[in-house]
Amino acid sequence: MTRIKICGLMREQDTQVVNEVQPDFAGFVFAPSRRQLTLKTALKFRNLLDDKIPTAGVFVDEPLENMLKIFRSGAIQIVQLHGHESEETVKALKAAGATVFQVFKPNAPITPTAADYVMLDSGNGSGIALDWTRVPQAPHPFILAGGLTPENVTTAIATVHPDVVDVSSGVETGGQKDANKIRTIVTLAHQN
Template sequence: MTQIKICGLMREQDTQVVNEVHPDFAGFVFAKSRRQISLATALKFRQLLDPSIPTAGVFVNEPLENMLNIYRSGAIQIVQLHGHESEETVKALKEAGATVFQVFKPNAKITPTAADYVMLDSGNGSGITLDWTRVPKAPHPFILAGGLTPDNVTTAINTVHPDVIDVSSGVETNGQKDPDKIRAIVATTHAN
């Protein structure tokens, strides 16, 4: 079964549908973005979410101490690195107990990393779909992101065979999470 992460939760009702469909991970965006939330909001959402659903925090070139403070607050269990963070940062986060998702962009060389998962993403919730036939074989548990929707996720899984898919814009309507799209993509992903 392929796992799935629903990223970019912005409203309390987003936590309700996530609890209903029980994806494998949920994500909060701390980086500058239209989906960015505060630590206080993330802590509130963490309280609303089923405790068995791990939460990831999305960061771009954030100082290590800030990421550690958010991790230690209990809002997240996973640190997702979308910037140019060093291997020293990855190792420091892991030493603190965090799970680390290291993100690579299309056409970037996937370099060896101490991160727990490697993610290939077309661009920070942009909705741009990757050319799945050109996705390199990753040496780690592998996460595929970028332009995934309920309509194309089966093709993506069958082409790339990721361990996890990560979706944000592909389950939105008019810039907000759409419960029906979330239900559809979680059911489809877990069936593959």
């Protein structure tokens, strides 16, 4: 079974479908983006979500103090680093008790990291798929993100064998999360 993260929750009804289908992780975007949430909204959504579903906060070059404040608020259990964060930042987050997802771009070298998971992402919720045949042998546990949809997730899993798949724009219709797409992709991921 491949685990799955539904990222970029923006509305209360997104939390309802996530509770229904029970993905392995859910994500809140704190970085500047059309999906960006305030801490107040993230706390509200965290309270609506099933306690068994850990939540990740997506950050890009955010000061360590801000990430720690959001983590300590209880809104998130995981810090997902999409910027140029140093290994010292990774270690400081882990020392505070956070799980860390370190994101690498497809053509960037994957450098040794103390992060709990390594993620390859084609572009911060852009919906652009990676060339999965060119994904380097990443260390495990490994997360695949970027352009995953209900139509291609089975092929992506069969080609890359990630531990986790991370989806955001691939489960949206008209810029909003689509409950049926979320239901379908979670089922497919958990079947593979």
